[in-house]
Amino acid sequence: MTTLTDPPKESFRLSMLIYDTRYRSLTIQAVAMLGFMLLAAWLINNTIVNLATLGKPIDLGFLGEPASYDINQRLLDYNSRDTHLRAAFIGLINTIVVAVLGCITATIIGVLVGVLRLSKNWLVAKIMTVYVEVFRNVPVLLWIVLAMAILIESLPAPRDFRGENPEATLSFFDTVAITNRGVYIPEPLFSNSLGNIHLFGDSSLRFDVSLDLVAILIVLAASIFAIRKVTARAARIQAATGVRPKTWHVNLAIFFVPMIALLTLLGFHLGYPALKGFNFQGGTHMRNSLIALWLALSLYTAAFIAEIVRGGILAISHGQTEAAGALGLRPGKTMRLVILPQALRVIIPPMISNYLNLTKNSSLAIAVGYMDITGTLGGITMNQTGRELEGVLLLMACYLLISLSISAVMNWYNKRVALVER
Amino acid sequence: MKKSVFFGALTVAGLVAGAAAAGTVDDIKARGKLNCGVTTGLVGFAAPDANGEWNGFDVGVCRAVAAAVLGDPKAVEFVPTTGKTRFTALASGEIDMLARNTTWTFSRDVDLKFEFVGVNYYDGQGFMVPKELGVSSAKELDGATVCIQTGTTTELNLADFFRSNNISYEPVPIETNAEAQQQYLAGACDVYTTDASGLAATRATFENPGDHVLLPEIISKEPLGPLVRHGDNEWGDVVRWTLNALIAAEELGVTSANISEMSMGTDNPEINRMLGSEGNLGEQLGLSADWAKNAIMAGGNYGELFEKNIGESTPIGLARGLNAQWTNGGLIYSPPFR
Numbered sequence: 001m002t003t004l005t006d007p008p009k010e011s012f013r014l015s016m017l018i019y020d021t022r023y024r025s026l027t028i029q030a031v032a033m034l035g036f037m038l039l040a041a042w043l044i045n046n047t048i049v050n051l052a053t054l055g056k057p058i059d060l061g062f063l064g065e066p067a068s069y070d071i072n073q074r075l076l077d078y079n080s081r082d083t084h085l086r087a088a089f090i091g092l093i094n095t096i097v098v099a100v101l102g103c104i105t106a107t108i109i110g111v112l113v114g115v116l117r118l119s120k121n122w123l124v125a126k127i128m129t130v131y132v133e134v135f136r137n138v139p140v141l142l143w144i145v146l147a148m149a150i151l152i153e154s155l156p157a158p159r160d161f162r163g164e165n166p167e168a169t170l171s172f173f174d175t176v177a178i179t180n181r182g183v184y185i186p187e188p189l190f191s192n193s194l195g196n197i198h199l200f201g202d203s204s205l206r207f208d209v210s211l212d213l214v215a216i217l218i219v220l221a222a223s224i225f226a227i228r229k230v231t232a233r234a235a236r237i238q239a240a241t242g243v244r245p246k247t248w249h250v251n252l253a254i255f256f257v258p259m260i261a262l263l264t265l266l267g268f269h270l271g272y273p274a275l276k277g278f279n280f281q282g283g284t285h286m287r288n289s290l291i292a293l294w295l296a297l298s299l300y301t302a303a304f305i306a307e308i309v310r311g312g313i314l315a316i317s318h319g320q321t322e323a324a325g326a327l328g329l330r331p332g333k334t335m336r337l338v339i340l341p342q343a344l345r346v347i348i349p350p351m352i353s354n355y356l357n358l359t360k361n362s363s364l365a366i367a368v369g370y371m372d373i374t375g376t377l378g379g380i381t382m383n384q385t386g387r388e389l390e391g392v393l394l395l396m397a398c399y400l401l402i403s404l405s406i407s408a409v410m411n412w413y414n415k416r417v418a419l420v421e422r
Numbered sequence: 423m424k425k426s427v428f429f430g431a432l433t434v435a436g437l438v439a440g441a442a443a444a445g446t447v448d449d450i451k452a453r454g455k456l457n458c459g460v461t462t463g464l465v466g467f468a469a470p471d472a473n474g475e476w477n478g479f480d481v482g483v484c485r486a487v488a489a490a491v492l493g494d495p496k497a498v499e500f501v502p503t504t505g506k507t508r509f510t511a512l513a514s515g516e517i518d519m520l521a522r523n524t525t526w527t528f529s530r531d532v533d534l535k536f537e538f539v540g541v542n543y544y545d546g547q548g549f550m551v552p553k554e555l556g557v558s559s560a561k562e563l564d565g566a567t568v569c570i571q572t573g574t575t576t577e578l579n580l581a582d583f584f585r586s587n588n589i590s591y592e593p594v595p596i597e598t599n600a601e602a603q604q605q606y607l608a609g610a611c612d613v614y615t616t617d618a619s620g621l622a623a624t625r626a627t628f629e630n631p632g633d634h635v636l637l638p639e640i641i642s643k644e645p646l647g648p649l650v651r652h653g654d655n656e657w658g659d660v661v662r663w664t665l666n667a668l669i670a671a672e673e674l675g676v677t678s679a680n681i682s683e684m685s686m687g688t689d690n691p692e693i694n695r696m697l698g699s700e701g702n703l704g705e706q707l708g709l710s711a712d713w714a715k716n717a718i719m720a721g722g723n724y725g726e727l728f729e730k731n732i733g734e735s736t737p738i739g740l741a742r743g744l745n746a747q748w749t750n751g752g753l754i755y756s757p758p759f760r
Contacts, residue, residue, distance in 0.1 A: 054535060054652075054653070055535055055652070056535065068578045068581055068582070069577050069578055069581050069593075070577075070580075070581045070584075070591075070593045071593075072592050072593050072594065072595070079585075080581035080582070080585060081585075149604075152604065152605060152608045152610045153608055157608070157609025157610070158609075159554075159555075159609060160609075180608055180609060180610045181567055181592075181594075181610055181611075276565070277564060277565040277566075278555075278563075278565050278566040278567060278612045279565055279566070279567060279592065281565070288610065289594075366572070366595075366597060367597070369572070369594055369595040369596050369597075371595060375572070375595065379506055379572060379573065380506075380572055380573055380577065380595075383505070383506050383509065383572075383573040384529075384573075384578070385529075385533070386509060386513075386529075386530075386533055386534035386535070388510055388513070
């Protein structure tokens with residue numbers, strides 16, 4: 001006769017934390033975690049204690065003091081009596097400007113170069129190879145400095161535009177002044193301007209939004225929405241009757257008539273640059289520092305993007321091209337409608353890291369005197385207030401925030417274009 | 423684990439400026455070398471010559487201190503710093519002292535926790551413009567583009583000057599003097615502003631110095647001097663009294679030519695105390711008895727350093743002006759060696 005006994009009840013013993021494989025990994029992790037936290041706590045404590053002995057306890061009060069320095073490129077109002085926080089904010093905006101401009105240009109150049117590098121035309125393909133290899137194998141700082149040096153040394157100074165027989169003249173029918181202090185382009189002006197909305201009152205983060213711009217964007221969005229409706233209707237009619245009604249003239253009218261009406265209402269005109277005193281006045285001044293930084297960052301990052309695009313295209317099997325050819329698509333359309341949409345799925349993830357790189361590389365701006373956040377908060381403010389630790393921590397937080405935002409947007413886009421698997 | 427704690431400690435200690443590091447003099451003696459922060463290159467004040475030897479007025483102070491502490495004016499490691507990096511370098515202990523035409527201000531002395539040991543050049547901020555612009559006063563600079571070294575007091579003075587005169591300008595921030603020079607000469611800025619001495623030094627290196635004028639306005643007081651960190655007063659004393667020894671030597675007529683003779687003993691007890699043939703001033707500083715003699719022999723007394731590097735016989739051609747001895751109507755004055 002057999003007796004059924006319960007399996008012996010395991011009592012938990014402390015030694016099992018080490019000798020029992022079920023618990024051992026947990027134990028190791030817990031110990032490692034504890035050690036890591038102790039180390040971190042010790043480092044932080046040490047920093048705080050040492051800073052206190054030095055008489056410089058961590059204190060963000062300096063952000064409220066007047067900055068006392070001027071910033072040349074400011075998209076929002078700022079003067080030397082504003083606070084350090086305001087100066088940092090202006091710098092942050094400048095960083096975002098160059099990052100956004102750079103990402104857009106780098107993508108355009110990168111995609112073009114990547115596609116052209118696969119061209120059957122030997123010369124074009126080789127030129128693109130040389131471009132990619134030259135740009136991605138030289139540090140971006142050198143490109144930035146080189147771009148700046150070329151702009152400064154080769155372009156005419158404003159004073160060369162002066163006199164009876166000036167050495168230099170305005171370009172593009174006397175509307176654009178290209179000087180070694182930057183490019184002055186015509187600026188849009190509104191004689192019946194709607195004014196600005198002031199956000200955030202008088203705080204350091206105050207932000208003016210032009211109502212003119214808002215109105216233009218609203219009309220633009222409405223037009224595009226209407227055009228899509230018209231196109232959808234045409235597609236419906238085509239599906240029902242087989243005849244597609246002509247829509248292009250309607251679409252053109254929908255796009256241009258409201259926009260022209262709005263611009264006329266606002267009294268839109270262009271302000272042209274004119275030499276006055278030491279410099280050109282009027283027009284939008286794109287400073288050399290911005291152009292050099294933008295150009296160098298775009299060309300440098302575009303070389304990497306080109307390789308990603310090329311890799312993405314090569315990842316699509318050749319059968320797809322042949323199938324598209326069999327359906328009668330021309331090579332251009334094959335690329336646009338068949339290959340690139342599929343290649344995007346391969347391309348986007350590494351593209352995100354290149355956008356992040358471009359944004360972080362923009363911190364080299366001080367090499368050409370572009371006042372980004374590294375130049376204001378991490379440069380002059382830190383130097384004048386002596387708050388290195390606080391400044392660097394804030395700076396890191398800002399870059400982290402920008403980078404995470406870019407990742408979030410790009411990941412969302414990646415999800416949208418990703419292959420839907422069933 | 424122990425190791426990582428150790429390295430962690432090193433990192434943090436480096437980060438937070440070696441707050442507890444007393445005994446800089448001992449550190450320097452153990453190292454056998456003085457780490458002295460200077461400019462990245464400003465002819466006359468601190469610049470390497472064709473052989474890579476650093477020369478200049480500020481360099482002279484570094485060499486004098488090295489000679490006083492180590493007995494060897496060559497035992498200096500020159501660390502080039504920009505306007506932006508200099509304070510971090512000093513606060514973190516990367517350099518022992520900073521002799522980089524740095525303006526003595528309240529906030530640098532008090533808030534940044536530095537100790538200015540004296541003034542070796544009384545300066546003021548000026549403007550340089552090309553002659554062809556036809557500008558004769560800084561007040562005519564409305565709308566001008568101004569090149570300026572970032573991270574300096576000049577940046578703040580400039581903002582204040584233009585603001586109080588209610589005129590506009592476009593600042594072009596620049597890291598080093600060399601870059602400023604390039605931009606200014608290419609016409610990317612109309613005006614270059616920095617300390618008047620720096621302007622004179624920069625202009626001296628131009629191909630046609632005569633094509634550029636310094637405007638008459640001096641818009642600020644810029645007392646330039648060497649500085650050290652808070653927290654080690656003995657070291658501060660060494661640098662302060664080395665500078666004072668150079669100044670006093672000129673006043674007392676001690677030059678590099680007659681110092682060997684004078685150090686044997688003279689009729690003037692102050693010279694004797696300073697040069698170590700009487701009393702124990704060197705011992706009180708924790709240095710050898712001939713510390714001041716070594717310091718003066720390194721490059722000569724204050725006046726000799728001035729004449730050799732930035733004086734009227736040099737291309738920079740600065741007059742003594744405010745920097746004459748007090749006995750000649752200037753501001754250069756050393757407390758007594760007693």
